[in-house]
Amino acid sequence: MPFSQEEIEEAYRQATSRTSSLSRELFFGILNDGERFWVDIQPFLLSRGYRLRPRYNPEWKPPWLLGSTINTRIYAYEEALSLFHGRHLNDAVRVSDGYRVVLKSIDTSKEEIPVAQFLSSPELRSDPRNHTVPILDIILLPNDDTRALLVMPQLLHFDDLPFLYLKEFTDAVRQFLEGLEFMHQNNTTHGDACYFNLMVDSTELIPRGVHFIKPRTHDGVTWGRDWNTRSSVGPLKYYFIDFGLSAHYLPGQDIMFEGPYGQDRSVPEHSLPEPYDTFKVDIYQLGNVIKQMIDEYDGLEPLLPIALGMTRKNPQDRMSLREALEKLDQIPKKVLKRRVWKQTTPDEIRFLVRFCCANPTSRWAL
Numbered sequence: 001m002p003f004s005q006e007e008i009e010e011a012y013r014q015a016t017s018r019t020s021s022l023s024r025e026l027f028f029g030i031l032n033d034g035e036r037f038w039v040d041i042q043p044f045l046l047s048r049g050y051r052l053r054p055r056y057n058p059e060w061k062p063p064w065l066l067g068s069t070i071n072t073r074i075y076a077y078e079e080a081l082s083l084f085h086g087r088h089l090n091d092a093v094r095v096s097d098g099y100r101v102v103l104k105s106i107d108t109s110k111e112e113i114p115v116a117q118f119l120s121s122p123e124l125r126s127d128p129r130n131h132t133v134p135i136l137d138i139i140l141l142p143n144d145d146t147r148a149l150l151v152m153p154q155l156l157h158f159d160d161l162p163f164l165y166l167k168e169f170t171d172a173v174r175q176f177l178e179g180l181e182f183m184h185q186n187n188t189t190h191g192d193a194c195y196f197n198l199m200v201d202s203t204e205l206i207p208r209g210v211h212f213i214k215p216r217t218h219d220g221v222t223w224g225r226d227w228n229t230r231s232s233v234g235p236l237k238y239y240f241i242d243f244g245l246s247a248h249y250l251p252g253q254d255i256m257f258e259g260p261y262g263q264d265r266s267v268p269e270h271s272l273p274e275p276y277d278t279f280k281v282d283i284y285q286l287g288n289v290i291k292q293m294i295d296e297y298d299g300l301e302p303l304l305p306i307a308l309g310m311t312r313k314n315p316q317d318r319m320s321l322r323e324a325l326e327k328l329d330q331i332p333k334k335v336l337k338r339r340v341w342k343q344t345t346p347d348e349i350r351f352l353v354r355f356c357c358a359n360p361t362s363r364w365a366l
Helices: 005-018 034-049 113-121 166-185 279-294 301-309 320-328 349-360
Strands: 048-053 089-092 100-105 136-140 147-153 198-200 237-242
Touching: 034 048, 048 100, 089 349, 100 113, 113 147, 166 237, 166 279, 166 301, 279 301, 301 320
Parallel strands: none
Antiparallel strands: 048 089, 089 100, 100 147, 136 147, 198 237
16 A cells, blocks of 8 residues: 555544544455455356455455545445455356346355255246245355355345335235245245345346445445336335245154244244244244334235234134235225335435325436
């Protein structure tokens, strides 16, 4: 670097006078231990056809320290964005076609890879009810038998953009119910069918894409996104992700389970000392997501009987996924056309959402 240690220290002092939370390591371009994992395998991944962001190139230097003067506003650079998940998750671009993917580092001793492979087998992938994230590739790491990488499409959290009509939400719920039923019919439980593991393919919603670390931006720097309403782009595809707690059972195998919890700590069975039926837990978890969404939106009340039925305290009394789908089909079409509003939406965003409803082909930043 063209600057002395003293000059960089002074620049860092100036930067923290504006942003007190700025870490010294980040400003000096020191990667955390998890990020070093990706730097070490970057050349190998490139040889396999996947390009990581510039920050993980072995020759990378922080660009804010490379000019004629030090730029203390480091977040003007996309390369200032470090990984929250360390070595476990990173994004990349498939070199052959520019497709955005996510790489997940998996412990090979766990069941996640076999379950993911099973759910993405050609036979199961061809079934339209399969709403589990497609596994595009599995990469075995050189000189490390303990870990492998799952390659998946880069998706968006299903609730990241607001639902505007009841039908938009029921379309998502239908796919999640159908997808979970499909898993269960194939003797597989998700184990964590909760809020943060529900995603949507946003290719049509946000044609310019989103940044993996800062999904409220296209490029990781400029706040805001151009987006389309769900109704204006037609049917969307929703997916379950994360099979870290999933299990595949052989016919006749004992399905009673006793192990780690998922995101939802309110599952009644988790307070009991004995093993529990994970298929029933899946139903509760997804039902609780629907209930949470009903609490957060005005206008989703027609789904309340489904949410309550799926979250009954006694597992044996819970509504089945098939019953939930049948109840969803009973909602009148005229009711599905109703507008819904997210209660936590700021007034200015609420205005833009209203405008989008009146002008469904318009794009706005959010």
